[in-house]
Amino acid sequence: MIDRACISINNRCNLSCIYCHFRSQEKLEYLHDKDMNVYKILDNIKLHIDKLNIQGFKLGFVGNGEPVLDFDALKGYIVYISDYLYNGKIKAYTITNGTLVTKDHLEFFRNYNVDVGFSIDGIPEIHNKWRCNTHNIVIRAINDYHLINGCYPSMNCTVGADVLAHYEETIDFFVPFDSKITFSRMIGENGITLSEFHQFIDKAKLRLKVRTGGYDCTMYGGKCGAGINNIFYANGCVYLCGNCVDLPPIAEYDTELDAIKPDIPFFDRTNCYKELYKNTAIKR
Numbered sequence: 001m002i003d004r005a006c007i008s009i010n011n012r013c014n015l016s017c018i019y020c021h022f023r024s025q026e027k028l029e030y031l032h033d034k035d036m037n038v039y040k041i042l043d044n045i046k047l048h049i050d051k052l053n054i055q056g057f058k059l060g061f062v063g064n065g066e067p068v069l070d071f072d073a074l075k076g077y078i079v080y081i082s083d084y085l086y087n088g089k090i091k092a093y094t095i096t097n098g099t100l101v102t103k104d105h106l107e108f109f110r111n112y113n114v115d116v117g118f119s120i121d122g123i124p125e126i127h128n129k130w131r132c133n134t135h136n137i138v139i140r141a142i143n144d145y146h147l148i149n150g151c152y153p154s155m156n157c158t159v160g161a162d163v164l165a166h167y168e169e170t171i172d173f174f175v176p177f178d179s180k181i182t183f184s185r186m187i188g189e190n191g192i193t194l195s196e197f198h199q200f201i202d203k204a205k206l207r208l209k210v211r212t213g214g215y216d217c218t219m220y221g222g223k224c225g226a227g228i229n230n231i232f233y234a235n236g237c238v239y240l241c242g243n244c245v246d247l248p249p250i251a252e253y254d255t256e257l258d259a260i261k262p263d264i265p266f267f268d269r270t271n272c273y274k275e276l277y278k279n280t281a282i283k284r
């Protein structure tokens with residue numbers, strides 16, 4: 001049963017982080033601004049929730065770009081599902097690079113029970129190298145979040161070779177916030193191996209609240225959840241996950257959720273389906 005979805009409301013970003021896999025040539029040719037009526041997607045999600053009486057459908061406004069760049073559109077979508085947000089049938093979140101988000105935005109998200117996560121790669125020396133010298137700006141936004149919500153937000157940190165080389169400083173950086181941290185493995189040409197990533201996660205777990213999850217994604221330290229209960233909307237189509245936008249879509253965006261039945265073969269879920277597919281170990 002699908003009880004999680006992410007919607008990429010845009011394919012654009014105001015930054016150009018060095019490791020951004022959405023900006024890689026491999027992905028760029030697949031990312032097009034095709035017509036996608038997000039309100040139709042939200043109608044289908046609400047229908048699905050009501051039909052199956054789902055409580056806490058997890059909905060991420062996250063994807064191939066910076067959601068706050070299209071804040072007015074995002075605001076419209078959130079208001080449209082506000083009754084489901086207030087009664088807890090939908091648990092919504094977004095993740096921002098923290099460079100455009102204002103106190104007014106943060107107050108809006110709080111008022112509608114939408115969680116906001118911030119991407120920050122730990123210490124300034126590493127974050128600034130990979131994420132366009134934005135550490136100060138992101139910290140300012142995180143402090144604004146604290147002022148408005150009385151606690152620090154969840155944070156997302158990409159783990160590459162620099163973080164591995166400075167793992168203690170990276171972990172020290174996150175300790176004072178006492179919030180949930182999602183580490184994701186850097187992939188692509190600057191990527192690290194799964195085993196290096198797991199070794200880091202094991203150390204981080206000793207001192208931080210690390211989000212890993214079960215059948216979710218190997219990039220976050222869990223197992224591959226492709227095709228189980230989670231779908232990703234982008235470019236007018238539905239995909240297995242955000243990293244699979246260069247694989248064949250599994251449905252058109254306006255398909256009712258009941259009718260979305262990913263047909264993927266059995267595989268060892270400690271591996272990434274996408275990597276197996278690309279390495280031709282799996283063919284659909």
Ligand code: SF4
Pocket residue numbers: 013014015016017019020021022023064065066097
């Ligand atoms: S903020 Fe995110 S989407 Fe934007 S360039 Fe950086 S990694 Fe890519």
Ligand code: SF4
Pocket residue numbers: 216217218219223224225226240241242243244271272273274275
């Ligand atoms: S296919 Fe790869 S990127 Fe997608 S959910 Fe599975 S592990 Fe994550």
